[in-house]
Amino acid sequence: VSRTRRDHDVAKTWAALVAAPVTAYLIGATLSRLLPLQEDAAFAWGVHVIAPIWVCLVVLLPLARDGRRAWAYCLLIALPAAAFLALHDADGRRPTSMETAP
Amino acid sequence: VKPSARTFRIQWDVHAWVGVVLSFGLFIIFYFGTFTLFRAELSVWQSPQFDAPRSACSESWESRFEAVARHIEFPTGARFLLAPAPNACRVRGWVYDAARGSDADVVVDMRTSERLSEQSRLASELYDMHFFYRVPHGLELSGVLALGLFVLLVTGFVIHIKNLWRQRWQFRPTLRWRFAASDAHKILGVFGAPLAITFAWSGCILGLAPLLIPAMAGAVYDGNEAKVSSLYYGPELEREADEPYAARQARLPFDVLVEKARLASPGPHAVEVVEGDELGTKAAYVRVWTRTARSSSTPQRDASWRPRRTSRPPHHVLTE
Numbered sequence: 064v065s066r067t068r069r070d071h072d073v074a075k076t077w078a079a080l081v082a083a084p085v086t087a088y089l090i091g092a093t094l095s096r097l098l099p100l101q102e103d104a105a106f107a108w109g110v111h112v113i114a115p116i117w118v119c120l121v122v123l124l125p126l127a128r129d130g131r132r133a134w135a136y137c138l139l140i141a142l143p144a145a146a147f148l149a150l151h152d153a154d155g156r157r158p159t160s161m162e163t164a165p
Numbered sequence: 166v167k168p169s170a171r172t173f174r175i176q177w178d179v180h181a182w183v184g185v186v187l188s189f190g191l192f193i194i195f196y197f198g199t200f201t202l203f204r205a206e207l208s209v210w211q212s213p214q215f216d217a218p219r220s221a222c223s224e225s226w227e228s229r230f231e232a233v234a235r236h237i238e239f240p241t242g243a244r245f246l247l248a249p250a251p252n253a254c255r256v257r258g259w260v261y262d263a264a265r266g267s268d269a270d271v272v273v274d275m276r277t278s279e280r281l282s283e284q285s286r287l288a289s290e291l292y293d294m295h296f297f298y299r300v301p302h303g304l305e306l307s308g309v310l311a312l313g314l315f316v317l318l319v320t321g322f323v324i325h326i327k328n329l330w331r332q333r334w335q336f337r338p339t340l341r342w343r344f345a346a347s348d349a350h351k352i353l354g355v356f357g358a359p360l361a362i363t364f365a366w367s368g369c370i371l372g373l374a375p376l377l378i379p380a381m382a383g384a385v386y387d388g389n390e391a392k393v394s395s396l397y398y399g400p401e402l403e404r405e406a407d408e409p410y411a412a413r414q415a416r417l418p419f420d421v422l423v424e425k426a427r428l429a430s431p432g433p434h435a436v437e438v439v440e441g442d443e444l445g446t447k448a449a450y451v452r453v454w455t456r457t458a459r460s461s462s463t464p465q466r467d468a469s470w471r472p473r474r475t476s477r478p479p480h481h482v483l484t485e
Binding site: 070071079088089091092095096102103106107109110111113114115117118119121122125126148 | 171172174175176178179312315316319320323366369370373377380381384385393396397
């Protein structure tokens with residue numbers, strides 16, 4: 064397979080279209096659960112990193128050597144995040160800054 | 166900084182393809198966005214036959230409610246809205262009956278309490294087109310388009326970075342059309358980047374909300390979308406427990422409710438819209454939408470304004 068052919072691998076395009084948003088969302092959700100901040104601050108960080116990460120992945124995934132690697136990079140990030148979210152329920156949530164305000 | 170030939174080629178392809186696929190949708194958003202900037206002015210211009218000095222009519226919210234209620238029914242549990250025109254003696258009433266899934270609206274002349282004929286919807290339709298509100302999932306589509314704009318900005322920066330300084334102000338209209346257009350594209354891209362970043366970011370945050378809220382609720386908040394919505398847009402109304410509502414037999418006059426809201430939110434706020442829900446039930450409430458008063462008398466809201474599924478007021482205050 065030529066280098067040009069690999070650079071235009073359809074699997075890379077699908078990774079940028081499908082895997083990138085899912086991965087970005089899982090990172091954001093994990094951050095909002097994981098960050099040692101009050102609930103509203105953790106949510107704000109989590110939800111506001113989704114779009115930049117999504118954009119970064121769309122830009123960077125086409126630079127992968129081939130489509131299989133592009134998907135692998137996404138899975139490498141997404142699977143641990145998904146596992147973390149699946150294993151940790153929402154119990155024991157931190158209070159919001161409004162709830163702790165004097 | 167100079168990206169490798171491979172990086173340049175791939176980023177150029179991404180930039181070109183994303184641009185080709187999304188540019189038409191982005192053009193629609195930007196084109197109608199220019200009209201959206203002048204929405205208030207257009208709403209005044211589009212229906213001159215309704216204009217009359219606001220001082221000629223009653224400023225009572227109860228009178229406005231009664232004038233509207235003469236023409237459309239307010240069923241129990243209805244959601245409703247009263248929006249006086251900013252510079253005219255008319256009020257628009259809107260009622261949504263959740264049980265039937267139907268809504269009705271009317272524009273009433275406050276001098277005669279007569280229903281006015283249909284007014285032009287030009288301003289609100291142009292506004293709706295700014296984010297494809299008439300298209301199914303149009304808001305989400307506009308969010309994805311905004312994200313695409315972000316991708317265009319990043320890939321364009323990577324492509325252009327090696328020549329950024331040399332071509333920062335290079336425009337050669339005497340060359341062939343293709344080169345002149347390329348120069349213009351680069352200059353507008355570079356100098357418009359701060360604005361474009363702002364558009365892309367705000368578009369992502371507003372447009373992707375209908376996707377992100379249920380997704381975040383499902384993953385992190387046990388499906389509690391109301392909670393995620395309050396985290397996303399700001400805290401919801403701090404409603405009292407049901408008991409005080411059950412004890413109240415009759416609602417307070419709207420003027421009293423609005424005054425309570427004004428006192429609860431001190432400052433030079435002009436009350437623009439009164440919105441209510443659960444009318445006639447123990448959970449009834451009104452939400453008073455205000456805008457900080459300006460020295461200019463330029464109207465900021467038109468009578469055809471209505472709340473949107475993801476919009477939030479600049480200030481909201483609970484009254485019972």
